Amino acid sequence: MQGLGRRQTGGVLEYSEDRLAGVQRSSRQKKPLKKSIKKRVIMQNKPNFQNTKMNVTSILIRPYENKSLCLHPQNKPNQTQFKAKTKPFLTPQPPIKAKTNPIQAQTNPNFTRHRRANPIFVPQNSLIVYNAAEIIRSCLMSTNDAAFQKCINPDCGATFDCGQSMFKCPECGELLDACYNWDKIEVPAKLSDFAKRWATRDNKLDFSGVWRFRELLNFCPDKYKITIGEGQTILEQNCAVAEHVGIKPDRLYLQYEGLNPSGSFKDNGMSAAFSHAMMVGAKSCACASTGNTSASVALYAHSCKLKCIVFVGSGRIAFGKLSQAMDYGAQTIQIAGDFDDCMRQVQDVCTELGLYLLNSLNPFRLEGQKTIMYRIIEQMGWQVPDWIIVPGGNLGNSSAFGKAFYELKELGLIDRIPRMAIINATGADTLNDLVNNKKLVWNNSRVDQKIIDDYYADLTARNFSPHTCASAIEISRPVNLKKCLRAIDICDGIVRAVTDEEICDAKAIVGRYGLGCEPASAATIAGLKHLIADGLVGPDERVACVLTGHELKDPNVTVNYHKDKQGQFSNPPIEAPNDLKEIIKLIK
Numbered sequence: 001m002q003g004l005g006r007r008q009t010g011g012v013l014e015y016s017e018d019r020l021a022g023v024q025r026s027s028r029q030k031k032p033l034k035k036s037i038k039k040r041v042i043m044q045n046k047p048n049f050q051n052t053k054m055n056v057t058s059i060l061i062r063p064y065e066n067k068s069l070c071l072h073p074q075n076k077p078n079q080t081q082f083k084a085k086t087k088p089f090l091t092p093q094p095p096i097k098a099k100t101n102p103i104q105a106q107t108n109p110n111f112t113r114h115r116r117a118n119p120i121f122v123p124q125n126s127l128i129v130y131n132a133a134e135i136i137r138s139c140l141m142s143t144n145d146a147a148f149q150k151c152i153n154p155d156c157g158a159t160f161d162c163g164q165s166m167f168k169c170p171e172c173g174e175l176l177d178a179c180y181n182w183d184k185i186e187v188p189a190k191l192s193d194f195a196k197r198w199a200t201r202d203n204k205l206d207f208s209g210v211w212r213f214r215e216l217l218n219f220c221p222d223k224y225k226i227t228i229g230e231g232q233t234i235l236e237q238n239c240a241v242a243e244h245v246g247i248k249p250d251r252l253y254l255q256y257e258g259l260n261p262s263g264s265f266k267d268n269g270m271s272a273a274f275s276h277a278m279m280v281g282a283k284s285c286a287c288a289s290t291g292n293t294s295a296s297v298a299l300y301a302h303s304c305k306l307k308c309i310v311f312v313g314s315g316r317i318a319f320g321k322l323s324q325a326m327d328y329g330a331q332t333i334q335i336a337g338d339f340d341d342c343m344r345q346v347q348d349v350c351t352e353l354g355l356y357l358l359n360s361l362n363p364f365r366l367e368g369q370k371t372i373m374y375r376i377i378e379q380m381g382w383q384v385p386d387w388i389i390v391p392g393g394n395l396g397n398s399s400a401f402g403k404a405f406y407e408l409k410e411l412g413l414i415d416r417i418p419r420m421a422i423i424n425a426t427g428a429d430t431l432n433d434l435v436n437n438k439k440l441v442w443n444n445s446r447v448d449q450k451i452i453d454d455y456y457a458d459l460t461a462r463n464f465s466p467h468t469c470a471s472a473i474e475i476s477r478p479v480n481l482k483k484c485l486r487a488i489d490i491c492d493g494i495v496r497a498v499t500d501e502e503i504c505d506a507k508a509i510v511g512r513y514g515l516g517c518e519p520a521s522a523a524t525i526a527g528l529k530h531l532i533a534d535g536l537v538g539p540d541e542r543v544a545c546v547l548t549g550h551e552l553k554d555p556n557v558t559v560n561y562h563k564d565k566q567g568q569f570s571n572p573p574i575e576a577p578n579d580l581k582e583i584i585k586l587i588k
C-alpha cells in the first residue's frame, strides 16, 4: 500500500484527492484538480483495508470540506446477508434447480451517476458497501491511463476508467468497449516483432497465447495478469477437409481453440477478464452459459480463488461442459429456461449482489479473444488470410475479431482486413434473419433499434426458444449484436445459417481428417461449403475456420450421429460375439 498516497490514522484512512481523482475521472472529464483538498475514507468498525470485504459495514467517501457525498449507501446494509453472500466457496456443489420468469428487463436501470465530484457508478442496492470496497480498492491500485472504457452509443459516448467494473454503460445501458490511447503504448513496429517472445517463454506472460500480445490489450498492469497457459492452440492446414468443401488443398486452415486448458476458445477471454477482475479486487463472479463459458469461468475462478456461480439452462448444455463446471467447483444453477433466460437472470443477480460478470458483455473478455486472430496471423507467417469463418452465438468472438482487425489496421500493423463469415445454426438464426432478411446494419453506429425491438417482441409473442444440436450457439438474443454488426461493417462480413444435418456431417469430416471439434465449431465448415457453392469464397482464397471447442465437449451428439447412422459419414460400431473367429471374420 505504500507509495499510493494513502496514510492511515487510527480508524480513518486518508487519500489525496489527485490519487482518487486520477483513477476515477473519465478520460473526457480531465479537469485540473486542487491538490490541497483531501478526501477522507472513513471505515467504520475496522481500519484495516485488507479486511474490508468481510468486515466493513459502511464506507463513505467525502471531502474534508463536506462539499458533497459522492458515494453514499442509501440503505444500511444487512450484515448477516452480506456475510452469507460472500462466504468462501471451496467445495464442489451439485447443480441447483431454479425457476425463471421468462420476461424480464434486459438492463437494470438502477444505476445512479454521482455527478458531483468524480464520477463513480454504483448500483442502488443494499450491498452498496461491497461495491464501495471494490471501488476504493480500484482507486488504490496503479492504473494505466493508456486504456479506458467507452460506450459504443454515439449519442452517449461516455468514458470510464478501466478500474471500474461494469458490464453496460451506466448512462444509457449500451455495450462498452475497451479503448486505448495508442500514443501512450509501446506497440511493436511490426507484428513479427512479437515472435521474439518465443525466446523468453519461461516468463509465463510470454508463454501465454493471450499475454504475449499484451501491448495490443494493454488495460492492466502485469501484476494483475492471470494466465493458466491459454492460447497454445494450433493452426492446421487441412488438405482433406479442404477437398471435401471444394477449395484448393493448401487454402484451408483450422484454428483449433479446443486445445485450450478448458477445451474451448473461452480461455482467451477469461485470462483477460479475470485479470481485470483481479485488478478491481473482485471476490466473486458469475456467468450465464451454454456450457463452455461456465467451464472456463469455473477453471479460472478456482485458480484466482474467486467464488463462482454459473447459470445454465436446464437440459440445454452438453455433459462434458456441465461436468467441468461441477468438477471445478462452481456453484451450478440450472435454470428452467434457455440461455437467454440465464443471461437475463445473471445480469440482475450480478447487479444485486455485486458479482463480477464474465459473459462477453464484459469488454475485457473480448480483448482476450482478439488474440485468436493474432495467433492465426502469427501461424500464417504474419500474413492475413482472405477469410475468417466463425460460428455465431452470443457474438462475442465475431465482435472481438472485427475489433482486432480494425485496431491492427489503425496501427499500421496489417495492410488489409480479411472478410469474415459468421455462421448461425438455422434453429438459432437471429443474426442471419436480422442481417439478411430485416437488413439490419451498423449504419455508422446508428443501428435501427426498432428492427431489433420488433424482432425480439415477436420472439416473445411466439414464446420462441431456439433449438439446435449445436447447443453452444443455441441463442436467440445475442448480447453483442451491435458490436457484431460493427464487425461485419469492418470486415465486409456476411452471415449464413446451416442446418443441424449439415453441422453434424461437417463435424464428422473434421473428426475424420482433423483433430475433431464440437458441433458449433463445425458450423464453420458447413458454412464454408455454402459460401463456396454461392461463389463468395473463391477456390484460391485462404480461409481460416475457427474451431471453437473440443470434440469431447459433446460426446452425445457424436455417438448418436455414428451409432444411429444419422448422416453420410456415420461410422457405427459393429456388434460382435465374444468369439475370435467371428471377430476376425467381421474385420476382414
Ligand code: F0G
Pocket (backbone or CB within 6 Å): 264, 288, 289, 290, 291, 292, 293, 294, 360, 391, 392, 393, 394, 395, 396, 397, 398, 472, 473, 518, 520, 521, 548, 549
Ligand atoms: N462455439 C462454441 C464452442 C461456443 O461455446 C460458443 C459460445 C460459440 C461458438 C459462440 O461464440 O458467443 O462468441 O458467438 N458459447 C457461449 C457459452 C455462449 O456460454 O459457452 P460467440
